[in-house]
Amino acid sequence: MVFSTPLFLFAYLPVVLLLYYLAPLKWRNFVLLLASLFFYFWGERIYTVIMLASTLVDYTHGMLVDRFKRAGNMKKARMAVASSMIFNLGILFFFKYWDLIASGLQSLGLSFVPVLGIHLPIGISFYTFQTMSYTVDVYRADAKVQKNLITFGTFVTLFPQLIAGPIIKYKELGEQLDQRTCTADRFAAGVLRFTVGLAKKLLLANNIGQLWDICKGSSSLSVAGAWLGVLSFSLQIYFDFSGYSDMAIGLGKMFGFEFSENFRYPYVADSITDFWRRWHISLSTWFREYLYIPLGGNRCSKAKWIRNLFLVWAATGIWHGASWNYLLWGLYYFVWLLAEKLFLGKLVNKLPGLFRRLYVIVILLVGWAIFALEDFGQLGRYLAVMFGLGGAPLFDPLAGYELRNYLAVLIVGILGSTPLAADLFRKLPEGCRTWARPVLLVLGLALCTAYLVAGTYNPFLYFRF
Amino acid sequence: MKHKQSVWITGLFCLFLGAMALLTLLLPPKKFSELENRNLEPAPKLSAQSVSSGRFMKDAENWSSDHVVLRDRWxxxxxxxxxxxxxxxxxxxxxxxxxxxxxxxEEPDETQVEKNISAVRGLIDKTDIPVRFGLIPTAASIWADRLPAGIPTLDETAWIDRLYREFGGSTLDLQGTLDAHKAEPIFYRTDHHWTTLGARYAADVILEALELDPLREEELQPRTVSEDFYGTVYSRAGAWWVKPDEMTTMVPEEGIEVTSNFTGKEEPGSLYVPAHLAEKNKYAFFLGGNQPVCVIRTQAKGPKLLLIRDSYSDSLVPFLALRCSEIHLLDLRYYRLSVPEYIEDHDIDQAVVLYGLSMFLEDRNLYLLRR
Structure with a gap:
C-alpha cells in the first residue's frame, strides 16, 4: 500500500489508529505488527513470507549473538553476526541483483546463469539493512537483545517506514519499542508533519514529475529543455523522498515513536560533502557505521582510505537499484567527494557563497540525470544535449511553453527546498501561528484530497530500492 | 505548540479522516458518474482467488478512489x-x-492508424458504390490561435493530409471550410463536438461532393434549445468557472422519419430528443445518443446515403436529410456486422466515412469496413 492513496488515508489509517488507541498498552505492539503485516501483504502478498522469514532469522541470530557473548565466546558471536549478514545480503542479492548479474553475463556470452525475471519485493532494501544493523548492534553492545518476538517483529515490519525508509537502526528504536508515550502533543506534531509530507508528495513531487516526463520524452529536446528536465527531476525526487520521510516520521509520532531525521534541506548544501550530510541521512550514516568504519574509515593508509571510500560509494550507488547507471551515479559521487577531500574542497571554500552553491547545484543536476536515465544510450544523448553537443538548439517552443506552464510550481518547489518557509513561520508571533496551524492543516488536507482523488498520476519511485 | 492546540489539531485530523471514511462508506454508492460520463468501479469481490492474484487489492483501490465522498467537488x-x-x-x-x-x-499509435486507413481503403475494393472519406479536425486545430505558443498538441493538418494521401480516393475538405469560418462559433467551447453551425458548413462540403444542391438560408430556422450545455471537455478539465455553451437546431423535423436502434430492436426515433436536455450529456439531444444503426427516411428526392460515422454526425444528419431520401448511420463501435453486406442489402447509392480526427486515430473497430 502507498500512503498517497485514498484507501490508505480514508480506510487503513483511521482503522489502524482506532484499533491502536483502543488496545491496552501491552497489546499495542501486536496491533501494530498485524497492521503492518496487512499493509505489506496488501501490496506484496506472498512475499510477506520473506519478511517474516527475515524477522525470524534475525530474531534468532540476535539471541545467539547475545548468548555467545554472555558465554564469553566472541568467536562464535562473530560467526553468528556473519551468518546473519550472509542471510540478509543473500536475500537482497538474490531478489535485487540476480537478474542484473545474469543478464550482464549473458550479454558477455556466458549463459550458465539464467535470468529469472524476479519481481523485487518492495522495501527489501530497507528492511534487510535494518535487521542487519540489529545483530551488529547487539554484538557491539550498542543495543540490548530483544527477547520478545512480537516486539522484534514490530521493529522489522513497522509500516510507517517499511517501504521507503528512513532506515531505522535498532539501537535508535529498541527502547521506544518496549516503552513509549503517546501524547496529544506528539500526535499533533505527527499530524502536521504527515500533512507536510503528503503535500510535498501530492502537490509538488507528482506535479513537477510530469514536467520531467515531458522533457525526457521530448523528441526535439533543446539545451534549455534538458536543464529544465533535470531541474524538475531533482525537485521531484527530493519532494517525493523527503515527503515520504516526513510522512513516515509523522506517522511514527502518531503511534508514539520518534524516528531520526532523514533530510536537512540538501539543496542548500555548499559542497558535495555537505550535500551528503543532508541527503538521505539514514542511509549515509548506515553505510558509515556498518561499512566505512569497519573497513578502517580514514584511520589507515591513504590507499586504503581511498579504497574504503570507493567501496562505500559503489555500494551506495548500487543500493539504489539493480541497474548499472546507479553504480555509475555512486562512483560519480566517489570522484567528487574524493576530489573535495584531496584538493577541491579548499578551492571551493574560497569561492563566494553564491558560487559555491552554484557549483553544488550543477554537479547535482548532472548526477540526477545519471540517476534518472537507466539506459546508457539515452543518458549519453541527454547529457550531450545538456552541454550543447550534437547540434541541439539552445531553446525550443515546447520548453518555453512548459516553463510558463510550470513556472509557479517550480518557484514554489525551489523555495520549498530551502529553509525559507520554515524560518518565516518560526518568526511569526505565536498568536499568529496558533491560527495558521489549523488553517494550513485543513487547507493542506483538502488540497491533498483533491489531488489524490483527481490525479491518476501517482508514480511510486522506490520500486527499484 | 500549546497543549490545547495539540488537542485541537489532533481532533481536526481525526475528524477529517473519520468523516471521509464514514461518509464514503455509508452514503449509497453511485454506479455512474454524470460529470465524467463513465461507469464507476463496482464494489470489489472478496475471494481467496481475487486476494491471491491481487485483483481484490487493485479493485478496492480503484473503488475507493471512485467513490470518495464529494468526488466531483474534489x-x-x-x-x-x-x-x-x-x-x-x-x-x-x-x-x-x-x-x-x-x-x-496526443501523438497517435502508428500501427493502429495504419490499420485504420487501410480498412477505409479496403471498403472501396469491397463495394461498387462511390466512397468518400472525411476527417474533422478538432477545435484545438481550428482555433489554434487561442492556444498558448508552444503547447504540445498534434499537427492535425499534417495528419489529415497524410491520411488523405494514403487513402487515395475522394476526400472531403472539411478543414478548409471550418478554417474559413473559424471566427464563428463552429465548435462548442466546452465540448469536443462541432456546433450545429459547424455541422451546417460541413454539410455544404459533403453535399457538394455528392453533387447535390447546396443548403439555402431560407430552409434553415435557427432555434436555441439549451443555454446551459456543459460538454465532455468541461468535464475532463473540471473547469467549472467557464460559461456554458448554447445549443441550437437549424432544421425542423417535419416530414422526417427516424428509425433508431438503441438496444438491438428497431424503434421509432427522432432527430431531436428533448428529454436529454435535462441531463448532463445534453449532446445526446441529437438523435438520442449513441446507437449501432439509425435510419432516416425523408420526402426529399435524392440518393440513399450510408454514413459510417462517430457522434459528430448526430448533429450533421438533419442537414443531409434535406437532400437525401434515406440516410443510414452505422456506428462501428456498436454495429458489429459486415459493412459491404449492409450496402448490398439496403441498396445504398453513396457512402461517406466521416470521423473526428482524434476519434479516427484511436478507433479500433474500423476493420469491420472490409469484413
Missing part, C-alpha cells in the same frame, strides 16, 4: 488549484483564450 477543487497555480492546462485540456476549453491531441 476534482473541481484540483482544477481550480491548477488554474490558480498558473497552469495553462489540466488533464489534457488547455484553458484557452476566449473562455474556451480545448482538448489537446
Amino acid at each position: 476534482v473541481q477543487l484540483k482544477a481550480l488549484a491548477e488554474r490558480l497555480s498558473g497552469k495553462l492546462e489540466n488533464n489534457g485540456v488547455c484553458f484557452a483564450g476566449e473562455d474556451t476549453l480545448l482538448r489537446l491531441v
Whole structure:
C-alpha cells in the first residue's frame, strides 16, 4: 500500500489508529505488527513470507549473538553476526541483483546463469539493512537483545517506514519499542508533519514529475529543455523522498515513536560533502557505521582510505537499484567527494557563497540525470544535449511553453527546498501561528484530497530500492 | 505548540479522516458518474482467488478512489488549484483564450492508424458504390490561435493530409471550410463536438461532393434549445468557472422519419430528443445518443446515403436529410456486422466515412469496413 492513496488515508489509517488507541498498552505492539503485516501483504502478498522469514532469522541470530557473548565466546558471536549478514545480503542479492548479474553475463556470452525475471519485493532494501544493523548492534553492545518476538517483529515490519525508509537502526528504536508515550502533543506534531509530507508528495513531487516526463520524452529536446528536465527531476525526487520521510516520521509520532531525521534541506548544501550530510541521512550514516568504519574509515593508509571510500560509494550507488547507471551515479559521487577531500574542497571554500552553491547545484543536476536515465544510450544523448553537443538548439517552443506552464510550481518547489518557509513561520508571533496551524492543516488536507482523488498520476519511485 | 492546540489539531485530523471514511462508506454508492460520463468501479469481490492474484487489492483501490465522498467537488477543487497555480492546462485540456476549453491531441499509435486507413481503403475494393472519406479536425486545430505558443498538441493538418494521401480516393475538405469560418462559433467551447453551425458548413462540403444542391438560408430556422450545455471537455478539465455553451437546431423535423436502434430492436426515433436536455450529456439531444444503426427516411428526392460515422454526425444528419431520401448511420463501435453486406442489402447509392480526427486515430473497430 502507498500512503498517497485514498484507501490508505480514508480506510487503513483511521482503522489502524482506532484499533491502536483502543488496545491496552501491552497489546499495542501486536496491533501494530498485524497492521503492518496487512499493509505489506496488501501490496506484496506472498512475499510477506520473506519478511517474516527475515524477522525470524534475525530474531534468532540476535539471541545467539547475545548468548555467545554472555558465554564469553566472541568467536562464535562473530560467526553468528556473519551468518546473519550472509542471510540478509543473500536475500537482497538474490531478489535485487540476480537478474542484473545474469543478464550482464549473458550479454558477455556466458549463459550458465539464467535470468529469472524476479519481481523485487518492495522495501527489501530497507528492511534487510535494518535487521542487519540489529545483530551488529547487539554484538557491539550498542543495543540490548530483544527477547520478545512480537516486539522484534514490530521493529522489522513497522509500516510507517517499511517501504521507503528512513532506515531505522535498532539501537535508535529498541527502547521506544518496549516503552513509549503517546501524547496529544506528539500526535499533533505527527499530524502536521504527515500533512507536510503528503503535500510535498501530492502537490509538488507528482506535479513537477510530469514536467520531467515531458522533457525526457521530448523528441526535439533543446539545451534549455534538458536543464529544465533535470531541474524538475531533482525537485521531484527530493519532494517525493523527503515527503515520504516526513510522512513516515509523522506517522511514527502518531503511534508514539520518534524516528531520526532523514533530510536537512540538501539543496542548500555548499559542497558535495555537505550535500551528503543532508541527503538521505539514514542511509549515509548506515553505510558509515556498518561499512566505512569497519573497513578502517580514514584511520589507515591513504590507499586504503581511498579504497574504503570507493567501496562505500559503489555500494551506495548500487543500493539504489539493480541497474548499472546507479553504480555509475555512486562512483560519480566517489570522484567528487574524493576530489573535495584531496584538493577541491579548499578551492571551493574560497569561492563566494553564491558560487559555491552554484557549483553544488550543477554537479547535482548532472548526477540526477545519471540517476534518472537507466539506459546508457539515452543518458549519453541527454547529457550531450545538456552541454550543447550534437547540434541541439539552445531553446525550443515546447520548453518555453512548459516553463510558463510550470513556472509557479517550480518557484514554489525551489523555495520549498530551502529553509525559507520554515524560518518565516518560526518568526511569526505565536498568536499568529496558533491560527495558521489549523488553517494550513485543513487547507493542506483538502488540497491533498483533491489531488489524490483527481490525479491518476501517482508514480511510486522506490520500486527499484 | 500549546497543549490545547495539540488537542485541537489532533481532533481536526481525526475528524477529517473519520468523516471521509464514514461518509464514503455509508452514503449509497453511485454506479455512474454524470460529470465524467463513465461507469464507476463496482464494489470489489472478496475471494481467496481475487486476494491471491491481487485483483481484490487493485479493485478496492480503484473503488475507493471512485467513490470518495464529494468526488466531483474534489476534482473541481484540483482544477481550480491548477488554474490558480498558473497552469495553462489540466488533464489534457488547455484553458484557452476566449473562455474556451480545448482538448489537446496526443501523438497517435502508428500501427493502429495504419490499420485504420487501410480498412477505409479496403471498403472501396469491397463495394461498387462511390466512397468518400472525411476527417474533422478538432477545435484545438481550428482555433489554434487561442492556444498558448508552444503547447504540445498534434499537427492535425499534417495528419489529415497524410491520411488523405494514403487513402487515395475522394476526400472531403472539411478543414478548409471550418478554417474559413473559424471566427464563428463552429465548435462548442466546452465540448469536443462541432456546433450545429459547424455541422451546417460541413454539410455544404459533403453535399457538394455528392453533387447535390447546396443548403439555402431560407430552409434553415435557427432555434436555441439549451443555454446551459456543459460538454465532455468541461468535464475532463473540471473547469467549472467557464460559461456554458448554447445549443441550437437549424432544421425542423417535419416530414422526417427516424428509425433508431438503441438496444438491438428497431424503434421509432427522432432527430431531436428533448428529454436529454435535462441531463448532463445534453449532446445526446441529437438523435438520442449513441446507437449501432439509425435510419432516416425523408420526402426529399435524392440518393440513399450510408454514413459510417462517430457522434459528430448526430448533429450533421438533419442537414443531409434535406437532400437525401434515406440516410443510414452505422456506428462501428456498436454495429458489429459486415459493412459491404449492409450496402448490398439496403441498396445504398453513396457512402461517406466521416470521423473526428482524434476519434479516427484511436478507433479500433474500423476493420469491420472490409469484413
